Amino acid sequence: MQIQAKLYGAERNIFVGHAKELELLRQHAVGHSDCQWLHIYGQSGIGKSTLLHQFMAELEVGEAYFLDGSKTIRAKEDVLIQLATQLKSAGEWDLKELGQEEIVNRMIRRSAQKGGHIVLLLDTFENWHSVEDWLPQWLGQMEETVRIITAGRHPLSGGWLRSGWASFINTLPLSSLTPTDVDLYARKRGLASNETKLQLFQLSRGIPLAMTLVAEMMLKGNQYKPLARVEQNQLISVLMEELFEGLEAPIRRLLEAASVFWRFNEERLSSLLDEEIDYEAFRKLIKMPFIILKEDGWMLHDAVRSWALEDMMLRKPQTYEQMRINALKQIRLEEKSNPLLRQKLHLDKMSLHENPLVRNICFTGHLDNVEVRGCREIDLPIIESLYLRYHHFVLPEASEDFLMVPLIRPIWEVDPSSFITIWQENKLVAFFGKIPLHAEMLNVLETAPVLQPFLNGWKPVPNSYLVCFVGLEPELAAKTQTYIINTLINHFALSEWLLDFTCLKEWFPVLELCGFEPASWSNGLTKFGTEFRGFILDLTQEDYLSKLDRLLSSNSSGKTLTEPKTTYDGNDLKNLMKEYAKFPVNPELSDKYVQMFPQRIKLDFTNGNIGKFIQEDIVDVVNSLIDGEDSDTILGKLLNYVFIQGIRPHELVAKRTNLSLSTYYRYLNKAIERLYQVLAQK
Numbered sequence: 001m002q003i004q005a006k007l008y009g010a011e012r013n014i015f016v017g018h019a020k021e022l023e024l025l026r027q028h029a030v031g032h033s034d035c036q037w038l039h040i041y042g043q044s045g046i047g048k049s050t051l052l053h054q055f056m057a058e059l060e061v062g063e064a065y066f067l068d069g070s071k072t073i074r075a076k077e078d079v080l081i082q083l084a085t086q087l088k089s090a091g092e093w094d095l096k097e098l099g100q101e102e103i104v105n106r107m108i109r110r111s112a113q114k115g116g117h118i119v120l121l122l123d124t125f126e127n128w129h130s131v132e133d134w135l136p137q138w139l140g141q142m143e144e145t146v147r148i149i150t151a152g153r154h155p156l157s158g159g160w161l162r163s164g165w166a167s168f169i170n171t172l173p174l175s176s177l178t179p180t181d182v183d184l185y186a187r188k189r190g191l192a193s194n195e196t197k198l199q200l201f202q203l204s205r206g207i208p209l210a211m212t213l214v215a216e217m218m219l220k221g222n223q224y225k226p227l228a229r230v231e232q233n234q235l236i237s238v239l240m241e242e243l244f245e246g247l248e249a250p251i252r253r254l255l256e257a258a259s260v261f262w263r264f265n266e267e268r269l270s271s272l273l274d275e276e277i278d279y280e281a282f283r284k285l286i287k288m289p290f291i292i293l294k295e296d297g298w299m300l301h302d303a304v305r306s307w308a309l310e311d312m313m314l315r316k317p318q319t320y321e322q323m324r325i326n327a328l329k330q331i332r333l334e335e336k337s338n339p340l341l342r343q344k345l346h347l348d349k350m351s352l353h354e355n356p357l358v359r360n361i362c363f364t365g366h367l368d369n370v371e372v373r374g375c376r377e378i379d380l381p382i383i384e385s386l387y388l389r390y391h392h393f394v395l396p397e398a399s400e401d402f403l404m405v406p407l408i409r410p411i412w413e414v415d416p417s418s419f420i421t422i423w424q425e426n427k428l429v430a431f432f433g434k435i436p437l438h439a440e441m442l443n444v445l446e447t448a449p450v451l452q453p454f455l456n457g458w459k460p461v462p463n464s465y466l467v468c469f470v471g472l473e474p475e476l477a478a479k480t481q482t483y484i485i486n487t488l489i490n491h492f493a494l495s496e497w498l499l500d501f502t503c504l505k506e507w508f509p510v511l512e513l514c515g516f517e518p519a520s521w522s523n524g525l526t527k528f529g530t531e532f533r534g535f536i537l538d539l540t541q542e543d544y545l546s547k548l549d550r551l552l553s554s555n556s557s558g559k560t561l562t563e564p565k566t567t568y569d570g571n572d573l574k575n576l577m578k579e580y581a582k583f584p585v586n587p588e589l590s591d592k593y594v595q596m597f598p599q600r601i602k603l604d605f606t607n608g609n610i611g612k613f614i615q616e617d618i619v620d621v622v623n624s625l626i627d628g629e630d631s632d633t634i635l636g637k638l639l640n641y642v643f644i645q646g647i648r649p650h651e652l653v654a655k656r657t658n659l660s661l662s663t664y665y666r667y668l669n670k671a672i673e674r675l676y677q678v679l680a681q682k
Contacts, residue, residue, distance in 0.1 A: 014188040015054045017181035017208075018047060024172060025055045029062065029119045029147050035170040037139075037148040039125070039156050042174035043290035043301060044242055045209025048151040051174065052121050055149075062117020063090065063110065069124030069152075076100065076134045083120075104141045111145045118146045125152030136165055154287060176206030176303065178475040189215045194396060195612055203235060205303030210239055230620060233314055240311045243290075243304060250281035258285070258300055259308035260323045262351035265297040271330040272323045328352045328552060346545050347486055349552055355513050355598040372487060375412060375419035375431065383419060383431045384408050386471030393474040394504055401528035403503065404468060410444045411435055419469070420491070422483065430480045433469030434491050434498075437461075450532055454499065454522035461497040461540075468501035468532075492544040498537040503530050505587050506610065509594045511535040515547045570669075570676045572596060577643040577672065580618070583611035590614055597679045619644060621678050635671035642668060 021040070028038045040048055056064045065086050067079060080100055092106050111118040120142070122128065128135060139148060150156075155171060177185075179201050186197040196218055204210035217231055244252055257272040258264045270277050285291065290301040300308070312320045331348050335341055350358065375383065384405050392399045411418050415436060422430040435441060437460070445451050445466070467488070472480045492498065499522065500511055512518065515537060522534030537544065576592060583589050590610045600617055622644060625636030634657065641653045654664035 014185060015050065016185045016188065017177040018051055018174070021051060021172060021174060022055060022058075025051070025149065026058075028149065028170075029055075029059070029064075030117060031145070031147065033170060035168050036142075036144050036146075037150070037165060037169040038172060039169055040149070040151040040172045040174055041125075041153060041155050043207075043288070043304070044153060044245070045207050045239075046174045046176065047208035048174055049123055050208060052123055052149070052151055056121070059119070062119065064119040064121055065107075066121045066123065069122065069127040073128055074130050076131050076138070079131060079135070100138060101141075104138070107146055108143045111143055120146060120148050122148070122150040123152075125150045126154060128152075132160065136160065140165075157287075176301070177208060177211070178206060179477060180475045182206055182211060185211060186215070189219065191215060191218055203232065205301075205306060207303045209242065210235075210303060210307075213238060232310075236307055236310045236314065239307050243307065248281065248284075250278045251285050254278075254281055254285045255300075255304075255308060256312055257323065258298070259305045259312065260320070260327050260352070262348050263294055263297040263299055268297075268327070268330055272326050324352055324354070342545060343490070346489060346548060347482070350514075350548060353513070353552065355594075358510055358513050369424055370429075370483060371423045373421050373423060375416055375421050377412070377416075379419075379421055379428060379431075380409055380412060382428045383421065383469075383471055386428070386431060386473065387469060388471075390471045390474055390477065391503070393477070394506075395530070398503070398528065398530045401526055401530045403526060403530065404448055404450065407444065407448055408433075408469065410447070411441065414440050414444055420487065422480070422487070424476075429473045429476050430484055431469070431471050432484060432488060433467065434488075434495075435466040435468070437464045437466055450524040450526050451501070453524045454501065454519075454534055457521045458499075463495060464497040464499075465495050466499050466501060468499075470502075489544060492537065492539070495537075496540050498539070500535045500537065501532055502535075503532045508533060508535075508587055509591045512591070512595075513551075515544070515551055570673045573676045573679070574672045577618075577639075577675075580615065580643045581646060583614050585611065587611070600679060618675075618679075621675060625674065625678070632674065634667060635674050638664075638668050638671045639675055 024033075025038070027033055040051065042048055052066065056066060065083055067082050071078070071082070073079060080103060083103060087103065087106060090110075092110075107118060107120075120139075142148070155173075156169060160169075182201045182204065183197055186200050191197055191200060200211060200214050200218070203214045213235060217235060244255075247255070253273060254269055254277070257269045260272060261268050266277050266279075266282060269282070286293075286298055290304040292299045292301065299305075309320070312323075328349065331345055331352065335345050387408070388403070388405060391403055408419075411433070418435045418441075419431055419433050421428050435445075437445075437458075442455065446455060470484065472484065499519065500507075500516060501522065501524075502508075502511075512535070516535035517538070519534040519536045524532045526532070539547070542550075572592075573596065576589060576596075579586065579589050583593075587610075593614050594610075622636050622639045625632040626640065627633075628636070637657060638653065641647045641656065642650070647653050647656075650664065651661060654661050657664065659667060
């Protein structure tokens, strides 16, 4: 509970997000709701206690009494003591030894005096089971003007609902914070750089408890730099300890297995655990607040899935790799037994890709109540705004660039079907363009200088398309991305040839890993200097789903996590290290590093500089060599002097390390080999 106390204590001064939920609490408190009781629920660390304390801090009219379930509650007296103490502080005396009838009377009287503005707050409601029989009856003695708010990890069930209160209770699930909320929080905490703000969201996924811990770890170090890998590992361990608190061992095992799948059910978990499912444990698992019921199964909340996977890969890498391979076999068995599921299961298979970049970028978030529509003329200003806001959110360095916005309306006028819009609750939240490359459209595209290299070098192919427009509501980007990818893949099936033309750098390596081929001849620059790269998807010989499945098959042939990539060696790493200083500004270097050591890139870099992360990763390993065995110390120092600090000439480094020049070069080669060996480990 020290973590929770830190969350809702220090965080009240820098509260962000949950504005709608806070307003619902205010409306409930003043009686503008049809039920006397409001129950808030959500997973551990989602911000329930912070929300209650923020509500109390902002309460302008009336009184609020806070009953803390994190303190021991074994009998009704434990509840009455907490309330009586607060009533005495409010001026009430002579409570006749905490008699419950007298306390109720005093609450009713104070409610009348305050015009009905009395709120009773019961926190950590999962700890109130010992008084489950007494509490509903006691609360029932209160006048309706005494408003009740409870907060816990789970929806109300069992005795609470059987008590007759069901029709008098409203429920409010608490969701995670948006990227915009997290960005605001980062600025309030003084986290200045884009890289740290990005990592704050990536590690926390908008879970306030995780966000607080990540921020505090950053502030203890250099708030201009992302957390080093060792700090990330420590953080994951703390978050998983908090998540696993109170969970029985069978539930923990099921949670680990569930984290491997994008969607899970009993059959899928059985295929990984190689044992009969403990159905009582399974029922408890799917009642957890971080489990989302979906069609044909369940999903873990993004943050929980990310933490659980990271934790398992840290502690049991071989177990994780075997689970991943077995999960892919299970998905293929389902597809084989019902070929009609092929289209539906492609995302389930892609989520089991061996490369973490594909897993993390392609499979974050879920979007409900969405509808795909064509694009009307009235929608054009909205999609132009979405396109710019999303790209400026992802690429803040291009915030002055209009990119290819001037093409949107002319393209639509030639062929309105070029744009697909995605709506949620009648609001346009995302769109993408799939532009047919016929003669009339080429005349429009020729007006864009950035496309000239492509148009000059392209040889026309039947049924070909250009994919160069995508826009997402930045606040919903993390949840919308998977849906966009799914919709795009479904549209790929109707094509024979595509060029994906994008300036979103984090997608450069992902597209290659998903079957696209780089087309450097098509790359272009805007007049503001924003780089666009082209990637070709040739479907003339096989459809995209077959291509994806072939890629997955070649990447999942039973290799274990400790096997290095046989296509690379120390010489490749040496060539990369010579360009160490250029990683942040040369995406090709980052692409090469990701291909050589994909297991080391465990976070998505949706709008960050992966090159800086790679530099941090290398520095961490080099420092571990310097601080490690004596035989590694000299090797680590050479790597530090020659590549990280860039000291030249070599004779100066040899002199500094007290080595002859011939011995120096021999040790430098050994240092590269040792660095490659460590980086290749999982």
